Amino acid sequence: AQTVTQSQPEMSVQEAETVTLSCTYDTSESDYYLFWYKQPPSRQMILVIRQEAYKQQNATENRFSVNFQKAAKSFSLKISDSQLGDAAMYFCAYRSENFNKFYFGSGTKLNVKP
Amino acid sequence: GAVVSQHPSRVICKSGTSVKIECRSLDFQATTMFWYRQFPKKSLMLMATSNEGSKATYEQGVEKDKFLINHASLTLSTLTVTSAHPEDSSFYICSAKTGGFSYNSPLHFGNGTRLTVT
Numbered sequence: 001a002q003t004v005t006q007s008q009p010e011m012s013v014q015e016a017e018t019v020t021l022s023c024t025y026d027t028s029e030s031d032y033y034l035f036w037y038k039q040p041p042s043r044q045m046i047l048v049i050r051q052e053a054y055k056q057q058n059a060t061e062n063r064f065s066v067n068f069q070k071a072a073k074s075f076s077l078k079i080s081d082s083q084l085g086d087a088a089m090y091f092c093a094y095r096s097e098n099f100n101k102f103y104f105g106s107g108t109k110l111n112v113k114p
Numbered sequence: 115g116a117v118v119s120q121h122p123s124r125v126i127c128k129s130g131t132s133v134k135i136e137c138r139s140l141d142f143q144a145t146t147m148f149w150y151r152q153f154p155k156k157s158l159m160l161m162a163t164s165n166e167g168s169k170a171t172y173e174q175g176v177e178k179d180k181f182l183i184n185h186a187s188l189t190l191s192t193l194t195v196t197s198a199h200p201e202d203s204s205f206y207i208c209s210a211k212t213g214g215f216s217y218n219s220p221l222h223f224g225n226g227t228r229l230t231v232t
Contacts, residue, residue: 038190043205045158045223087143091157095220102148102221106157 002027002094006105013082014113020067021077021108023092031097034068034075039107040088048090051075079110087112117141117159120208120224127198133192135227137208143188144210148221152178152205164191198231205229 003026013019025034036048051059051068059066067076079086092105097103117140127133138143145166150158163171163225169185180195180202185192195202205228209221 037221037223043207043226045207045221047208047220047222050220101160101163103160104158107155 002029002032002096002103004092004094004103004105006090006092006108008108009106010109010111011016012081012111012113015082015084017082018078018080019082019110021079021090021092021110023075023105025073025075025092025094027073027094027096029096033097034066034097035093035102036064036066036075036077037091037093037104038086038088039091040085041094045091049077082112084112084114086110115180116222118208118222118224120227122227123207123225124228124230126232129199130197132194132196133198133229134157135195135206135208135229136162136191137191137210137224139189139210139222142210144191146187146212147185147191147208149183149193150207150209152207152226158207161193171204195229198229200231203229203231 005024032053034051038046038048045048049059049064058068063080065078089107089109091107094103117139119140121136147164149161151161152158160173161176164183164185166185166188172178185191205226207226208224
C-alpha cells in the first residue's frame with residue numbers, strides 16, 4: 001500500500017493570510033494522482049484540488065494552489081487569503097493509476113483566526 | 115452533480131444486533147464504491163472496495179464476515195455491520211468515483227454514518 005504522510009497535525013493562520021500544508025508520499029509508481037480534501041465539522045469530505053503526476057504545471061483553484069515536487073514526492077497545499085470558512089481538517093490523498101484505491105494522510109487541522 | 119447520499123447519518127444499536135448502512139449515487143452511476151472508517155481525529159481507513167455485481171475486495175485486517183458489503187446496482191452499495199460490538203462504534207463513510215476510466219476523477223463522499231453500539 002502507498003503511504004501518505006502529513007507531518008503537521010494542526011496549524012493556525014490569521015484571516016487573510018497565507019498558509020501552506022505539507023504532504024509527502026511514498027510510491028514506486030510513475031503515474032498517479034494526488035488530491036486535497038477538506039473535512040469541515042459537518043464531516044462531509046469536499047474535494048479542494050487535484051493534480052496529475054504527469055503534469056509539471058501546478059494545479060490552481062481560485063485561492064488554493066499546490067506545489068507538486070515529483071522527485072521529492074511532495075505535494076503541499078497553499079491557501080491564500082485565508083477565510084474563516086477554510087477552517088477544517090485537510091487530507092492529502094494518493095490514487096494509484098493501476099489500482100482503484102485512494103490512500104489518505106492523517107490530516108492537518110487548520111484553524112483560522114479572525 | 116456527483117452527489118452521494120448515505121443513510122442513516124446516525125444510528126445507535128445494542129450489542130449483538132446488525133446495522134445496515136446505505137450509500138447511493140444520486141446522479142451518476144458508480145461501478146465502484148469505497149467504504150472507509152474514520153476514528154476520532156484520525157484519517158480515513160479504507161475498509162473495502164465495493165464492485166457492482168461482484169464480491170467486495172476487503173483490505174487486510176478487515177473482517178469480511180463482520181462487515182458485509184453488497185453492491186447490487188450501479189447506484190447502491192450497502193454495508194452491514196453484523197453482530198455489532200462497542201468496538202465497532204465509529205464513523206463510517208462511503209464514497210464513489212465518477213468518470214469511469216478517467217483516472218484523475220476524484221472521490222465523492224457521502225455525509226457519513228455515526229454508529230454507536232451500546
